[in-house]
Amino acid sequence: MSTTTQRPVTSVDDAGDPRLDADVAVDIAHLSEVLLGHYPELRLAARRLMADERFHRIEGQPVPEHRERVLGQLRLLAAEGDVHRSFPERFGGAGDHGGFLARFEELGHADPSLQIKSGVQWGLFASAIYHLGTERNHDDFLPGALSVAVPGVFAMTETGHGSDVAAIGTTATYDEDSEEFVIHTPFRAAWKDYLGNAAVHGTAAVVFARLVTQGVDHGVHAFYVPIRDESTMAFLPGVGGEDDGLKGGLNGIDNGRLWFDNVRIPRTNLLNRYGDVTPAGVYESPIDSPGRRFFTMLGTLVQGRVSLDGAAVVAARLGLTIAITYGNQRRQFASGAPGEEVVILDYAEHQRRLLPLLAETYAAGFAHEDLLAAFDDVFSGRNDTPESREDLETLAAALKPTSTWHALTTLQVSREACGGAGFLAENRLTGLRADMDVYATFEGDNTVLLQLVGKRLLADYGHSLKHLDATKVARVVAERAADAARYRTPLVRAIQTISDVGDPRRSAGQLRETTTQRELLVDRVETMVADIAQALRPSQKASAQEAAALFNAHQHELVEAARAHAELVQWESFTAALERVTDPSTRQILTWVRDLFGLTLIERHLTWYLLNGRLSTGRARTVTSYIDRLLARLRPHAQDLVDAFGYEQAHLRAPIASGAEAERQDEARAYYKAQRAAGDAPIPEKHHR
CATH class of the missing domain: 2.40.110.10 (Butyryl-CoA Dehydrogenase, subunit A, domain 2)
Structure with missing residues (x-):
């Protein structure tokens, strides 16, 4: 059911952006459905189970007791949690690989230790038996692994x-x-x-x-x-x-x-x-x-990276829901109104800290749903080819580092945005941040995974030239060099500057266009890959030692190209997801969120765009000013955007996001208001004569 009447875009504001009617709001129910992705019922069922206090972490519990509690919870999951979905029907499963991971990703609401221990038991130990073994192994070893009669270790x-x-x-x-x-x-x-x-x-x-x-x-x-x-x-x-x-x-x-x-x-x-x-x-x-045998074996275990990508998205959503809810209730420093303090989310810098992270979290969530669909296509057998498996492995290797690093940053910023209250263990942010830390290095060190992605990008670039003869390859290389030289001259930047003079709206208008954002993001990836490929060309005729040294000298550029590729994937997934939003006003608000994500990426890499001549100085300034306008535009919808994640207090379990802060603030405001009305308020010294 929609919570908001659908309303069309009706006018244009002073920045040239579409403007909605004043009563427009996010249709939270509809957006929540979109965010649940391909497995809404399975995710909701897992959340209902994780709302049960039997699965909740007890903050400050001694390590031995915490370990025993999680083992007991694991056995509860085996009995009640539908954790066998990815396994064959004869072992109590449903052959549903994507649904299995969708449920797994929701376990972090209760305790990330439970999530990872279940991942060890069923996602690694039992899945290795299933995917790397044959029927004789399945019959001998799977029943004990699935029931937790045999707690298992994945010893790689x-x-x-x-x-x-x-x-x-x-x-x-x-x-x-x-x-x-x-x-x-x-x-x-x-x-x-x-x-x-x-x-x-x-x-x-x-x-x-x-x-x-x-x-x-x-x-x-x-x-x-x-x-x-x-x-x-x-x-x-x-x-x-x-x-x-x-x-x-x-x-x-x-x-x-x-x-x-x-x-x-x-x-x-x-x-x-x-x-x-x-x-x-x-x-x-x-x-x-x-070599192919080895990589085929490891490829069957890619679900670990897929699941960590989704788990990181959940952690980022939890952190932002807590921080933005608190920021909408916590008041600090005097406003213009007598006796009133400002809600801290109204401060521009607070918005600058949290809302771009919210936009990136939306992008990471949409990209994860695409990754989950690709994973299920391969492992269900619907699209299981060597090429599709390689694509899946590359996509997982790109997104897992991007989302886990993002989650760590988001939880740290969310903690700081909640001040001292965020540092209290009861509000979960420090615990989530500590638990997430290792996500950056297990199931593949993030930097190593991005290096694998970079190698794939180089291989694809090489394949694109394979059908060309030597003359044509030389021509492509020469054209690329000429293209780079053209962009690095003042001409292109001057053309941009001239076209923008006297009309900042024109510059901002181009930056908010989907085609402009895509061109800038795609161009960065393609240029970086081509530059690295050109730099590595001498390795084709060099000794193995010289080739390794040359590759090592360009390792940083390769990793940065892979990161740029992952960011592009997230942006494309976000853009595609907009088509699934049927409520016009919600789609418009979400388009602003997508624009905030895209322009934040461009701002993050502004030095590259300036040095490579893709943006003039004037247009580069417009990037930041338009981000500021987007932040102001999204501020009224911030709470709705986190509420759409669909978390209840049983999932958050953070007192500062429970309404308690609003009650404290209301009590304080009522106290001072009554004091002023009664004339009992002391006179400030600076007003005393």
């Missing part, structure tokens, strides 16, 4: 090799005589580290190790390895480990380290979808190329 990362999985040191050597694999940790740096469930609760692990048989190393494969006696919870013979100890956040999860001293497991404990060993020790694989 090593102390000495985090994101570089291909270089891990743990070995799994096949013994033909006993038909067993021998799992071994050859040196200290090969200890498995930072593993959820490893310190206390885990009784089995999916261990990633180098498969060696008949003297040949066939690269990294996954093995199911029991690690603890289920009755005593003591390590099994040959298995050792230790607690990682107190962490910066997520202390409801028992992270720890594991090592193996020639631990023997049956040959059939190899998760053998992509590689197997016969009883005689012969290695077999449906994929001949070791």
